[in-house]
Structures are given as C-alpha cells and as structure tokens.
Amino acid sequence: TPSGDRKVTSYGADGRTLEVTFWGGVCSTYTASAEESAGQVRISVTEKPQEGKKACIMIAKELTRTVTLEKPLGDRTVIDAESGGAVPRA
Incomplete structure (x- = not known):
C-alpha cells in the first residue's frame, strides 16, 4: 500500500x-504503536510518505521499530x- 498500515512480520521482546x-x-x-489487553498486544505500523515532489525509488527493505x-x-x-493474525517471535 502507498500509505497506511504495514504488516508486522516478526517481533523480539x-x-x-x-x-x-x-x-x-x-x-x-514509519511509526509503531501498541494497543494492550490482558491476553494480547495489537501492533500497528503506520507509514507516512515523504512530502514534496522528490523522486523516490520504489524499493522495499526490512525495517524495525521499537x-x-x-x-x-x-x-x-x-x-x-x-x-489480524498472530505475529511470530523472531
């Protein structure tokens, strides 16, 4: 997706x-946030595209946030x- 949420592929705790x-x-x-309950932690990673008309290569890389x-x-x-799926521990 060009903007919005990104799928979390793994985590370390x-x-x-x-x-x-x-x-x-x-x-x-990218920013990551957590919504906590007694049985689970729901992680959101939100993408914010850069402002302006700067040229950008369309390449993906593995990123981490804390x-x-x-x-x-x-x-x-x-x-x-x-x-909505469970994330595997790295």
Whole structure:
C-alpha cells in the first residue's frame, strides 16, 4: 500500500520493549504503536510518505521499530493490526 498500515512480520521482546520487524519503502517514515489487553498486544505500523515532489525509488527493505509497552509482554500474544493474525517471535 502507498500509505497506511504495514504488516508486522516478526517481533523480539525484552521485558516492556518490543522490537517489531516489517517491510517498507525507503522514502517513507514509519511509526509503531501498541494497543494492550490482558491476553494480547495489537501492533500497528503506520507509514507516512515523504512530502514534496522528490523522486523516490520504489524499493522495499526490512525495517524495525521499537515499542515500549505499559507492562512486560509475558505470555500475551502479539497481533498484527493490519492482518489480524498472530505475529511470530523472531
């Protein structure tokens, strides 16, 4: 998609820190956020294309963003908000 949510492909967890991996273009900026509940953590990665008329190559690369959770992940399931599916641990 040219803009909007990106599918999270994997994650790593260390206490309250979640590092999420996804594919994205090199000419956009990305932010990751988490919506937490007792049984799961729902991750959204939102793409914001660069402003202006600057030329940009259409190439994707694997990117990571870090999300700080309110509570440690523990045994909660990580869910990708874009697809609704469970995200595998890296």
